[in-house]
Amino acid sequence: MKNKGITLFLIILAVIIVTSVTFDYYFSKPDELPENPYALNINLLEKIDNSKILYTESRNFGLNFTEPSGICFSEGQFFIVGDQKMQIIDTFGKLKGEFKFDQKPTCVYVSTQNIFVGFRKSVSVLNREGLKMNEWNSFSDSSVITSLAEKSGILFVADAGKRIIRKFSLAGNPLGVIEGKTGNDQIHGFIIPSPYFDIAFNEDGELWVVNPGKHALENYTVSGDLRTWWKATSVRIEGFSGCCNPAHFAFLPDGSFVTSEKGTVRIKVYKPSGEFLGVVAAPSRFKENSAAPDLATDNEGNIYALDMDKKMIRQFVKKEK
């Protein structure tokens, strides 16, 4: 009788222990926990009204890169830099050429005659066949070259580390710098908290520069005088937010701006005057906290985004009405 009582007690105890452990196991999982009052929900900012999305993704080109860093589209070919190489790919995705470097390129610009490849603190000049013609090393140790653009025989080099745009002749002679200051009494010119500093010329030959800390796009004369600018600071879809956006931009044939942002990654289009037009790719199209895609466009108004995380070129075409 005594043994039976002990056995019964032990069985009940075992049942209680097993039930407690099972309950704890199933209801203490992170997914099963009640909603956290401190969680910051930014999903609402990432949801985009479908009517604002003006483009659709039409096709992708997978790339043989571990860390792609820059893209340029010229005469029906993509010029992609990253790792320690540059690849030339046609619009069917066929590899047309590959060129090796001894360091990692950060950006690329292709003119009618030359290919300019930017590295952290140097620029290489190649002819269209990929043969190295020149190399410019006259940069500072703190230089971080992030973008290149050429017009009328002058190469403009965006140096995010020094927060200036350097000008060079095609022979490599320095022609001065653009500091982005509107007057001598101004403390600041370009506000660049992280190495995202993009420049480009539009169809009218105007030099546009991102001032990412101010969420602004600024138009300068070749001599470095500010002509006009527009800015859009907001966490909403119409504006740019965070420390340094837009990270990259490109021009459509009609002069509209295509911008890409880091943090909450999104690609948008703005009128030449700076008014928000619509969305090319919503944040849901990208991995969370992925790098801002570099951009390129073609003469037909198609937009090409270099997705650094998925290692591919993503083509976006305008939706038909």
Place this chain on the structure above:
Amino acid sequence: MLNVNSHKQIRGIEMENSPKNSRRDFIKKGTRLSLLLTLGAVGGIAAKHLTGEKYVWQIDPFKCTQCGRCATSCVMSPSAVKCIHAYDLCGYCDLCGGYLKPDANQRSTAAENQLCPTAAIQRKYIEEPYFEYVIDESLCIGCAKCVKGCTSFGNGSLHLQIIQNRCLNCNECSIARLCPSEAISRVKASNPYKVKGSFTKEGKS
């Protein structure tokens, strides 16, 4: 012919006659050996504790998904997890995603615009257009709201760390048990922090 009992008797006589194999000696030797092994093990563990590397709990900021559980799951109240600011990564932004609510009316220090539920971040004007953000550790509850905002909209300079002089270093960390991204693990006490800037995504200090 021997029966079973007589067989046992013979074995017993043989055992008693053989001093090396006696049961009493076997038990004595076994007990001594067990005690010796136990003593050695205890001594070894004690020596390891005295001379070996100690381990503490820490958060890998690159794995953290800012779920907010650090504020509610720590046995300490307020949590031993606090926000750390890597100033060398900060953009000193006016529109700081870690300081201001996403739908803030204006960029000011008004309470209605602040993201932090305990007003633990101080915004200081440096020079146009730069602002410095300083964490008041005594007010921070480790909710990671600012970290989420900074990571989503900024450089990710704000991040969480377990403050070792506040942590009880529990045998099983109650936050680590619930962390959805398994960002909390034991690290050597000689290098107890994984502060962004010196600690990289690849885990190199």
